[in-house]
Amino acid sequence: MTTWKRIRHHLTRKTRRTTGRHGAAALGLACVMVVFTAAPGSAGSGGPPAAPDPYFPLAGNQGYDVDHYDLDLDFTPATDLLVARAAIKAEARRDLTRFTLDFSGPAVERVVVDGRSAAFSRDGQELTIVPAGKIRAGRDFTVTVWYRGTAAPIDDPALGVYGWINTDDGAVALNEPDGARSWYPVNDDVRDKATYTFRITAPAGLTALANGEPQGKPRTVGDRTTAVWSMRKPMSSYLSMVAIGRFTVTDGRVGRLPNITAYDPAGDGDDAALHRTTADAVRWGQERIGRYPFDSTGGIIDRIDVGYALETQARPVYDGEPDEATIVHEIAHQWYGNSVTPKTWADLWLNEGFATYAEWLWQEERGGPTAQSVFDQLWATPANDDFWHLKTADPGRDELFNYNAVYLRGAMALHALRTTIGDRDFFTLLKVWADKYRYDNADTRDLMNLARAISHDNVKPLFDAWLYTAAKPATPQG
Template structure:
């Protein structure tokens, strides 16, 4: 299939090279700042924005690393922070924007020199003392402080920085990172991270990746440092602060670090063992594990869901086996291999849901085909079939029937069409070829056709881009 044919299949929006169309903007908390930056000059927007979140991101620069110094006091939920962003200019930047709707800003510097700035909605415009040349590496430091607040979206729910009874937890999907640090919130701009989290001594702080030595204590406060050395999309960044029982072991040489709020009744060992089993099984299906540690955090909040934060998913309550398999599978599908656009979220949720079906198939449950058949019996007039899985719309991007279940059904239909050998080769090749990168549905179609030597356009058109029950 050519790029032109694939673009036509998905109404010119699924290929990574396709032009995005406009969509309603997300609702952002109103914020303001007393320092006003002049508005002339280049701000860096060069490529099309995400159709579901057109306010997010800036493609005029490429972030390499975020160093987040977070000093948090659970009793008051006050945060004092400094974010250091290392980036490279892709074009001349007389000014540039970051996504930020967090606490008040105290100071911004670019390469150590004071910078003017302006806040408007979720955008923070920064004006360096002198314009940044294309190809130049630069460093932005933003000092800020106050009480972060989450986003509570009528369609997407509660996300971002969420204060808990004993601390806080961050759940950023889709665009909540801006509630607690300045960020280039573009799925395509992955970066590495360092988290330096200071809390009152006795409070535990966790984040993505691996701890760097023992926490440093002094003057009644303790600083824990964590690093994520593999590229990470900003919606997957995580910190969890509070009272936790932490368990650390090794699984095939990879640290398994899980944390459990002791206030929760139940078995605090299940998450640890289930995570190890799910990740080991995932290696046999999807290829080598993509990160340097694994684990999970159980931290009650008002969110009411789990999230596949990179290397260490967060669960709002003790998960069952299927939930652990689902979030573990996301480490391959979504975290390592990340969609280029949010309209392709089925590439995350359809694959993770299908991993649940595969797990059940191999662990005494129904086969994936039996699960598919039960869902396919849903009558054609049911709302189950009345949205497009490959483009559900911003407000329906977490629709369980449309994105999760019908996404998994698409994969089962693909498996039935191309056969098990080609299908399971596809799962492994997908993760090997696109590891740490970004993809669109067209990339999946091209790879599936390459492996199977079949024209799969009708299958994907029917299952992803038709708001109706596909014929079989």
């Protein structure tokens, strides 16, 4: 995500804070406990810990692991009606007599598990499903959910507007952090990556885009057109995306990689600049970081007033004409965030610090200010300034997108690491980090261990001072 505008948005929204959130958090823990007591036992050894994300305790279910989402979405902009079917293929990690999906979207009409009707109930964002028979640990199963109605975005007092957003001529779905549940039933845990197929039907004349690559040309039957897209590489649910509306599409290539960009012709966007800069940023990333992790790239400019751009997998979405730095930032996320994804939201700096530092490197290499000069300017911020008042690795749920703590201080921490271990080891680290944890999840400790292994330096004090302390480090090296 790029947040210059987002931060302003975020700050103006702060006045709407209420005390209600604490009540909601307590309720969340209660619901999680219900799920655990209904399905006791451990997830077995080797897997991630069977615990919800501390920032989003209601999201995700550790009792199963999703392999693939097949989403069939029929959308009518004139009425905002969404008629949908989600077929989710998963593997049980323990015996399941019941399980939950995260879903706060339209009315559920029917649920089927492995071809047999299943009982279901809804409570807040939990869709609880009781299959006709117990699903044994280790078994694959498919749950299919039919639903129909109007989907709406999540409007969070601290985090802004995200999820399914109806627009003048269509809709766009931007999920970070927990908005996927607004438009499809999901195991909304950043660690449960899956592949996706999107089958999107809309009135003829509109264009539907999603993550990944198109499967053939769109097909029109009567006055409705269906487009099919697939994401064949593992994807966290917060990075899934669809965009429906009037779009002008440019279908090109960066080397052998398809580069599909689109913009809403009713806006003042310039698709040529988006297309070209996206290609440049991908080439640059391939040189600096290594093999591009997905099977296509691109970008979408839509006229939505959310105040941010989002790095949706293989095809970021921009809420207006992006500048070059913003495109570089979102493309850098394809490696840092989308391919290598944090294990928990507290470690979001691993996305935003790296993507912000990519902007600094990009401009440094093009005769702009050096990363050192950007660092020096920020370092001059007095120790008693709010700039230093949160922990970069664990800023708190409501400060997840805090630009100073997560983005700028995240990038500063990387620069401090660079000056400590030296350019050669640092640029090796940038590549090995993306390669070692490709399509996987990693945390701050994993980065520290890798930096130590590559440099043979004791980087722990630096990590402690820059990432785990809510204060200005004593020296630039920590």
